Amino acid sequence: MPFETKATIASFGGKLHKLTHPSTSTGTPMAVNLYLPPQSFSSPNPKPAPLLIYLSGLTCTPENCSEKGFLQHRASQLGLALLYPDTSPRGLNLPGETASWDFGASAGFYVDATQAPWKDGYRMESYITRELPQALFSDAEFGGRLDGDRVSIMGHSMGGHGALTLYLKNPGMYKSVSAFAPISNPGKCPWGEKAFSGYFGEDREEWKKHDATELVKGWTGGDLKALVDVGTGDNFYKQGQLLPENLEEAAREAGVEGLTLRYQEGYDHSYYFIATFADDHVNHAAKHLGLL
Amino acid sequence: MPFETKATIASFGGKLHKLTHPSTSTGTPMAVNLYLPPQSFSSPNPKPAPLLIYLSGLTCTPENCSEKGFLQHRASQLGLALLYPDTSPRGLNLPGETASWDFGASAGFYVDATQAPWKDGYRMESYITRELPQALFSDAEFGGRLDGDRVSIMGHSMGGHGALTLYLKNPGMYKSVSAFAPISNPGKCPWGEKAFSGYFGEDREEWKKHDATELVKGWTGGDLKALVDVGTGDNFYKQGQLLPENLEEAAREAGVEGLTLRYQEGYDHSYYFIATFADDHVNHAAKHLGLL
Numbered sequence: 001m002p003f004e005t006k007a008t009i010a011s012f013g014g015k016l017h018k019l020t021h022p023s024t025s026t027g028t029p030m031a032v033n034l035y036l037p038p039q040s041f042s043s044p045n046p047k048p049a050p051l052l053i054y055l056s057g058l059t060c061t062p063e064n065c066s067e068k069g070f071l072q073h074r075a076s077q078l079g080l081a082l083l084y085p086d087t088s089p090r091g092l093n094l095p096g097e098t099a100s101w102d103f104g105a106s107a108g109f110y111v112d113a114t115q116a117p118w119k120d121g122y123r124m125e126s127y128i129t130r131e132l133p134q135a136l137f138s139d140a141e142f143g144g145r146l147d148g149d150r151v152s153i154m155g156h157s158m159g160g161h162g163a164l165t166l167y168l169k170n171p172g173m174y175k176s177v178s179a180f181a182p183i184s185n186p187g188k189c190p191w192g193e194k195a196f197s198g199y200f201g202e203d204r205e206e207w208k209k210h211d212a213t214e215l216v217k218g219w220t221g222g223d224l225k226a227l228v229d230v231g232t233g234d235n236f237y238k239q240g241q242l243l244p245e246n247l248e249e250a251a252r253e254a255g256v257e258g259l260t261l262r263y264q265e266g267y268d269h270s271y272y273f274i275a276t277f278a279d280d281h282v283n284h285a286a287k288h289l290g291l292l
Numbered sequence: 293m294p295f296e297t298k299a300t301i302a303s304f305g306g307k308l309h310k311l312t313h314p315s316t317s318t319g320t321p322m323a324v325n326l327y328l329p330p331q332s333f334s335s336p337n338p339k340p341a342p343l344l345i346y347l348s349g350l351t352c353t354p355e356n357c358s359e360k361g362f363l364q365h366r367a368s369q370l371g372l373a374l375l376y377p378d379t380s381p382r383g384l385n386l387p388g389e390t391a392s393w394d395f396g397a398s399a400g401f402y403v404d405a406t407q408a409p410w411k412d413g414y415r416m417e418s419y420i421t422r423e424l425p426q427a428l429f430s431d432a433e434f435g436g437r438l439d440g441d442r443v444s445i446m447g448h449s450m451g452g453h454g455a456l457t458l459y460l461k462n463p464g465m466y467k468s469v470s471a472f473a474p475i476s477n478p479g480k481c482p483w484g485e486k487a488f489s490g491y492f493g494e495d496r497e498e499w500k501k502h503d504a505t506e507l508v509k510g511w512t513g514g515d516l517k518a519l520v521d522v523g524t525g526d527n528f529y530k531q532g533q534l535l536p537e538n539l540e541e542a543a544r545e546a547g548v549e550g551l552t553l554r555y556q557e558g559y560d561h562s563y564y565f566i567a568t569f570a571d572d573h574v575n576h577a578a579k580h581l582g583l584l
Binding site: 010012233267 | 301302303304305308359360362364365523525556557558559560562563564565567568
């Protein structure tokens, strides 16, 4: 099914397309923003752009990072496209779906739920890894402007968990991964325990399949090509929701190399933090996508 | 009266201070955000930073440009401080104050009203040109970090009107001016007619004292040092709310030089537009503030 364009906005020389499309994974319409850099539509020789997927955090929509993350600044210089998906299905009207800000709507955790009533629509893993890229790369309007063989992934907070786990579960699907303040060990933090109990039930062995700290132990893909930034002033880090140290220790114990974990002095959990280091994360992806 | 700090947020190596202080101009507490670049507090040799005041548009608060304008990106590199005031008094509870999005609350137009009931609190011109800088430059915490002799001003839409008129009314107060999509001839557009009728009454001669297109005719300060960007996809431009061509024609007829008016192909009225050319506007101010 084609994408419907709700708005096209000029940004840093490129175009931000605000789109919606019907999803079979979620059974709902899904909003998604696509940024095409100027190189992908400049005449006379447009160049298909590699794609960096940005997964957003709890409470977010495709708008948050489009407006406040400033990934477009550096992506436009390098010729990199950006994809900003939503954080959950919207409008399924499941019982309790909008009762919490950290579970249900806007808190899909980028997994395919196995428990009722969530299992029928909360299938963000299938949506992000298969349905959305397939729809995009085969789209009549946008497909030709993108290089579907060169894709990287990144995210923030819950989206950092999403980026790390989808990367670790699918060797070769993405050329690199990066994260701001990721939920790095959801099986051991309150946010993750709440979400995984709801989406997967109480079998904690099942949870490990969706936990970056567990998944990294089985990584056999070589250099991890992972960049992670965490602010030392981040209250969620201080509260033990993020646990990046567990991810780092697990990687070290497993002999996995290529995880660059940086602690940024005084930065919080907000988009002010993301904006500050946005160029670094775009450069990280661009290097592994052959743009730098 | 001192400023009260509501939050301090790390941004691009500097600090964004979310402040509030009681204002005698408005008779209300006023929110204001101050960005201090790293150079202004780095040890061992902190350097007092020149200041760029950003006046925001209709419906905005100090948060909009702090989050979405991207001015901190370049200001942090150059050692420039940024000041984001609010767009009106808040909480006066005047009749009709919150009935419109383009008059009253969040629509103070950076003038001192002369008509009841607005004249007692809607005094944003006095607040921006005198009270706020005086309070800031004499403040025990922030004053020493700022160079009160080097100040420039800029703004967006209603704030572009504010920046241009306060600059033109006060030769020497600001080293330069710039604007995104400014209301350039408020006496001739619906937004301006509504606001000026309410704040000044129906005497259109009075209106001319607060209209950049009229004020530029009397400018005797030499090179205008003004940069204005307008997007050709801006619906408010197309509707005749901005009228930058009138400002340009008035300057030309008056023999005033130094107005650079650029039309940016396809850009709209949003912060996506501002973010794209934020570096240019910071560079413009920095050049006239001796930082470039």
